[in-house]
Amino acid sequence: MTTTTLWEGSASQIHDGPGGYNGVEATPEWAAEIKRLARERGATILAHNYQLPAIQDVADHVGDSLALSRIAAEAPEDTIVFCGVHFMAETAKILSPSKTVLIPDERAGCSLADSINAEQLREWKADNPNALVVSYVNTTAEVKGLTDICCTSSNAVDVVNSIDPDREVLFLPDQFLGAHVKRVTGRTNMQIWAGECHVHAGINGDELTAKSKAHPDAELFVHPECGCATSALYLAGEGAVPADKVKILSTGGMLDAARVTKSKQVLVATEIGMLHQLRKAAPDVDFQAVNDRASCPYMKMITPAALLRCLLEGKDEVHVDLEMAKRAQKSVQRMIEIGNPGGGE
Template identity: 80%
Template sequence: MTVLDRADAVDNGLVARITDGPGGYTGVNGDEEWAAEIRRLATLRNATILAHNYQLPAIQDVADHVGDSLALSRIAAEAAEETIVFCGVHFMAETAKILSPEKTVLIPDQRAGCSLADSITAEELQAWKDEHPGAVVVSYVNTTAAVKALTDICCTSSNAVEVVASIPADREVLFCPDQFLGAHVRRMTGRTNLHVWAGECHVHAGINGDELADQARSHPDAELFVHPECGCATSALYLAGEGAYPADRVKILSTGGMLDAAKASHAKQVLVATEVGMLHQLRRAAPGIDFQAVNDRASCKYMKMITPAALLRCLVDGADEVDVDPETARLARASVQRMIEIGQPGGGE
């Protein structure tokens, strides 16, 4: 990692404003002065800044690349810069380190966890595997490195159906950790020997079917973009199946899939069921469409811990570095590579 003289970053007084509180680092606004300083420091540190689609708009706007976690990790592996600053949650930075073991990977606040990744531990997965000897483990990419290391094949929300369909029909499958994505895969594949772990993303699980139905009734001409992690995904398909909403306007999509669909859509309005940070990229991709959140409270507190102050601190101090044990990384890398061999995932989650 390039050593940065702290004096290089304190001449404008921004660093002195950083404070640390219960919700993370604050005290700095994501304005033009801040953005210019971030770009200057990134150049001095020989760093590339990656931002997930759920990040704050200011973070997305200053980043070199914005996207889903797996796509960003693959960009990190190909980047010329020696330092990767991953503006996302911790498992995402881990995945970047797994695919780029020789690079320095930083996360602006190491406390930015993930309720979905935390919903299964390596110990729990091993115990589940022991109950089903011979089963194939398929883990969502939204998991820790330790869980990936015990996994046969990783998947994303955009290729989970394809990954499971590639497994011989007579093999049991253990799918973890997201129960809603698992239910979607089971529904699409018709597989009866697919066991699903009862984990969830607290944000997506909180977008419920009643909210979706109410919004759909209030906006009868809108398209629906629904993330498969959402608790309302089944309700969306039910609305379409019962004829309560036109089936061609109900789309179950990953974050990457939402961006592709937005660019191709002729709708005047789209209701979006996912974390609200996604609206920023959708509005940039298709400025002529009115994108509205199904639940405007669906904001991930962990994603939002990557504040302007946190990113500034990270670039000044080289904090917080993410590392993965080499053997864990080797095993985890194999499960990710198997997924990529089955199909090039366009959207990570």
């Protein structure tokens, strides 16, 4: 029996359930077949930091959504398989309009991106006609197309600081990142959309406080989308945790910090998929989740079965209207021109 026949048989076992496609285990044989099929299709596989460890390990590149989209644009392959949520694959398509972009399960959405749609943004802009719109990259292509400048969690402060201080700013969609930017910049003429990532919002201050008290020598890596970001700064301000041990970081920033930390233990407040890359970056450090239930069900829809189906059948392809993509690309490009776009969210 050839390898292809073996995996065609396994593909017949793929079934669609409530959490996505299942029926295939992430064995070494599966990984070898994924690599073979990617070569056959002329595809490069990108995986976000929040993906299942098996998906991260089989990918050609792992990182934040913007970093991966920029890699997609520069990759020699004509097909991009984006293992992440839908807005990320859209961003890759925006930056690589001539390439085929596939997502292993197009139903993998995002609660943060879904917290504002184009019609809501149009109404907000109409109510504030002189304001500049700054959108986090965790938004749909349509929202990016109505945006003046995009930002990442790495450069949101720089983006807002680049705007005339007398110009009003509409910041969307994440209220916790927006609060962080407003606090750091001291900007008063900034309205913030009340959106959130349900996973990050669920990592609360009480959990962070309890965890830090139980591990007083640990560093804290806190994503600015987290509901506990303010609590982390409060703990530092009160002296409960040394200020130099509290770091508000994007996922890319967490990896950079992990490689140079002198701490033996780090408490991490973000989606738990990030722990896999952190542990690979610094295997001698004990990384612990502030909330070990902080798992995104949408990210975890990209299963071994879904990835196999994607490469066997060329599904699901991501399409973005060309005119919309051109408008969205301008808002991303303005951000890149400001500098320090970082890895992404």
